[in-house]
Amino acid sequence: MSRVLITMPVAAAGLRRLEDAGHELDLVERPAPAEFRARLARADAVILRFQALSRQDIEAAGKLRFVARHGVGYDAVDVAALTERGIPLAITPGANAIGVAEHALALLLAVARRVIGHDAGVRAGQWQAALRGPMFELAGKTALIVGAGRIGRATAQRLRAFDMRVLAYDPFLPADAALPQGIEIRTDLAAALAEADVVSLHLPLTDATRGLIDPLALKRGAIVVNTARGGLLDPTRLLAALESGHLTGAGLDVFDPEPPGAADALLRRPEVVLSPHAASLTDASIERMATECATNIIDFFEGRPPRDSIVNLAGIAL
Secondary structure (H helix, E strand, O other): OOEEEEOOOOOHHHHHHHHHOOOEEEEOOOOOHHHHHHHHOOOOEEEEOOOOEOHHHHHOOOOOOEEEEOOOOOOOEOHHHHHHHOOOEEOOOOOOHHHHHHHHHHHHHHHHOOHHHHHHHHHOOOOOOOOOOOOOOOOOOEEEEEOOOHHHHHHHHHHHOOOOEEEEEOOOOOOOOOOOOOEEEOOOHHHHHHHOOEEEEOOOOOOOOOOOEOHHHOOOOEEEEEOOOHHHEOHHHHHHHHHOOOEEEEEEOOOOOOOOOOOOHHHHOOOEEEOOOOOOOOHHHHHHHHHHHHHHHHHHHOOOOOHHHEOOHHHOOO
């Protein structure tokens, strides 16, 4: 069967599934670029977590037939170069939707209820000093989901449970798409941003979506949450919106670049809650991503291409 290169630990359930199907595993954690390329040259398939895959990597991988992304984002992969070689890139759609949606809510609540500042104040013995004005209540307010895929929809359903009105904008959504009951579709992004008290981002990063969201265009007093890709937000404009008091705060799990530099002014803003691109790293999500990666590889090499998971299906022959 195939030789599968894995460059970061994945859940044991996924490894067992590959081994049980007769695939040979080449496990190496965070290889240097030269070692990665050397191992990739001997691989029939590769599982990518945080590892980038450049055109140069792909050109050096003469045996490579399949790429499995452990997750849904693939902006660090040269998809055009894969397509030129006829190599499918498969993601794990839906595997991390619950984990990311829950994390988006965690960041939102931490910002809205000033959890970080309150915690620090109580620990420092500053009981009253920790109370800096009223907190932000979700019930009755309007949330905008930017990106209505699996993660966006899972987030929307959870916001509805907080008695919020939920809007959804997605430039990739088919005109006849149906969203879960109670979610209102919007086609004018500027108008939707001006209406929403909470904006949660769930789009992929592409040339078309980079810098799509101008934080200063949001409604005054709004909260923005980003668990998708850092490049969707203009960091300079976000900082200006926070410094001026235009926004109540922000919850950020993603940055551009990653990790953020020590001089990044957003790291020192008290109304910003940060996490290290960890939204999908729940116990259940990690296992689902690993097993879906394994299933995608097994299905491909057994002649059942996982068409629903392949992102460059239109450009390759299967």
